[in-house]
Amino acid sequence: MTPNRRQFLNLVAGASAATILSAAPQDAFASYPFPISSNAYNWLTFYWRQNKNWGEDLDTCIAEYAKSGLTAYEPSFNSAEEVAKLGTVLKKYQIAMPSVYVNSLLHKTDEAAKSIASVLAIADEVKKYGTKIMVTNPTPIRWGGEEVKTDAELNLQAESLDKLGAALRQKGIILAYHTHDVEMKAGAREFHHMLLNTSPLNMSFCFDVHWIYRGSQNSQNAVFDVLKLYGKRVVELHLRQSVNGVWSETFGDGDIDYRRFAAELKKLNLRPNLVIEQCVEDKSPNTLDALQAHIKDLAAVKDVFKPILG
Numbered sequence: 001m002t003p004n005r006r007q008f009l010n011l012v013a014g015a016s017a018a019t020i021l022s023a024a025p026q027d028a029f030a031s032y033p034f035p036i037s038s039n040a041y042n043w044l045t046f047y048w049r050q051n052k053n054w055g056e057d058l059d060t061c062i063a064e065y066a067k068s069g070l071t072a073y074e075p076s077f078n079s080a081e082e083v084a085k086l087g088t089v090l091k092k093y094q095i096a097m098p099s100v101y102v103n104s105l106l107h108k109t110d111e112a113a114k115s116i117a118s119v120l121a122i123a124d125e126v127k128k129y130g131t132k133i134m135v136t137n138p139t140p141i142r143w144g145g146e147e148v149k150t151d152a153e154l155n156l157q158a159e160s161l162d163k164l165g166a167a168l169r170q171k172g173i174i175l176a177y178h179t180h181d182v183e184m185k186a187g188a189r190e191f192h193h194m195l196l197n198t199s200p201l202n203m204s205f206c207f208d209v210h211w212i213y214r215g216s217q218n219s220q221n222a223v224f225d226v227l228k229l230y231g232k233r234v235v236e237l238h239l240r241q242s243v244n245g246v247w248s249e250t251f252g253d254g255d256i257d258y259r260r261f262a263a264e265l266k267k268l269n270l271r272p273n274l275v276i277e278q279c280v281e282d283k284s285p286n287t288l289d290a291l292q293a294h295i296k297d298l299a300a301v302k303d304v305f306k307p308i309l310g
Contacts, residue, residue: 017282034098034132034300038065038276038294039070039238041101045279046290054290058089059190065095068294072096074135074275078103079118099133099236099273101128101178106138106160107153116164123171131274133236134168136161137178138194148186155187157190158197165202176206176236184215184222195230204235208277210242213256218245220256239301247307249285250296251278251304254271258304266307276301 028034042056043065045238047054062292065073073095075086090097101120104115106266123134138157141147164174177198195205207230216222227234240247241254248254265272276297280286288296302309 006027015129019083032291033271035072035096035274036070036274036298037074037096037099038068038070038297039101040076041076042261042277042279043290043294045281048292049115049280049286050289058086059092062089062095063230064291065294066093069191069298070095070276070294072098072278074099074101076101077122077126078104080121080125082254083122083129087126087129097126097129097175098132099135099275100131101135101137104136104138104160104164106164107149107157109156112160116160116167119164120167120171121164123168123173127171127173131173133176133204133206135176135178135236136164137180140180140182145182146185148182149190154190154193155197161194162198162202165198169202174204174235176204177182178206178208178238179215180211181209181215181230183205184212195233203233205230205233206236206238207234207272208238208240209256209258209261210240210247211243214245218255223256224264227261227268231264231270234270234272236275238275238277240277240279246283247279247281247290249278249280251276251300252296262307267307271308274305307309 042055043061050186060223064074071094073090075097077100087097100122104119105111106115119134119136123131126134138161141149161175161177168175177194179191183194191298194203205225212226213219213223239251239258241256242248242259243254245255251258253259276294278293278297
C-alpha cells in the first residue's frame with residue numbers, strides 16, 4: 001500500500017501574497033514568480049512501488065530530480081536540523097526551494113505552542129535557502145479516521161494558525177493553509193472555519209485541488225466554488241489529476257478540468273506557486289518510473305497553465 005503523508009514525514013528526514021513577497025528579503029536563488037516545483041511526496045510514492053526509498057541517498061535522488069527539468073522542489077521537514085543537509089544538495093544541483101511543507105498540531109493547547117516553535121525554528125533555516133512559502137496541514141484527530149474536531153478545538157486551531165502566520169510574516173515568509181479530505185467532512189466546517197477566522201495578512205491558502213475534489217465526493221463544482229470563495233487567498237497550488245476517481249500516473253486531462261481552472265486563475269489575475277503533486281496510489285497505472293512521469297508532468301503543467309505562465 002502506498003504510504004500516506006504522515007508516514008512520509010516519518011520516513012523522510014529530509015495585505016496579499018504579492019505584498020508579503022515584495023516586502024520579503026530577496027534571494028537570487030528563489031525569485032517570484034517561482035519556477036514550477038514538484039513536491040517530494042509524489043517521488044516517494046513512485047519510489048515506493050519500485051521498492052526504493054526516496055531520500056535515502058539524497059545526492060542520487062536530487063541528481064535524478066534535476067534530470068526531469070524541474071528547477072524547484074518542495075520538500076517536507078519535521079525539524080530544523082534536517083534543512084541544511086538537503087539544502088546543500090539542492091544548491092549543488094541548482095534546485096531552488098521556494099516552498100516547504102511542514103507538520104503542525106494546533107488543536108490541542110499543550111501541543112500548539114510546541115508546533116509553532118518547531119515551525120518557526122524550521123523557518124529560520126529554510127529562509128537561508130530562499131524559501132518564501134511554508135505550507136502546513138494541521139494534524140487531524142486521526143489520520144484516515146472519521147472523527148472531526150470540536151468547535152473549541154477548531155477555534156484554538158484557527159487562533160494558532162493566525163499566530164503562526166503573523167510570526168512567519170515577520171520573517172518574510174508566507175504561511176499557506178493546506179487540506180486533505182478530512183477537513184471537508186461535516187459540511188466542510190473545519191476548512192471554512194480556518195479561512196474565515198484567520199487574517200488574509202497572516203494566512204494564505206495552498207489549494208490542493210484534487211483533495212478538495214475527492215473530499216467533496218468527486219465534485220468539480222466544489223473545486224470551482226472554492227476558487228470563487230477563496231481565490232484571492234491562494235498563493236500555491238498542489239496539482240494532481242485522476243481518471244475515473246483514480247490518481248493518474250501523469251498530469252493531464254482527466255476528472256478535473258484544469259484548463260478551465262487555469263482560465264479562471266487568469267480572470268482573477270492570479271499566478272500562484274505551481275507545485276506538481278502527481279502521486280500514484282494502489283490502482284494507478286504502472287507504466288513509468290518517477291523520472292519519466294515527471295518529465296511528462298512538467299510539460300503538461302506548462303501547457304495547461306500557459307494562460308498564467310505567459
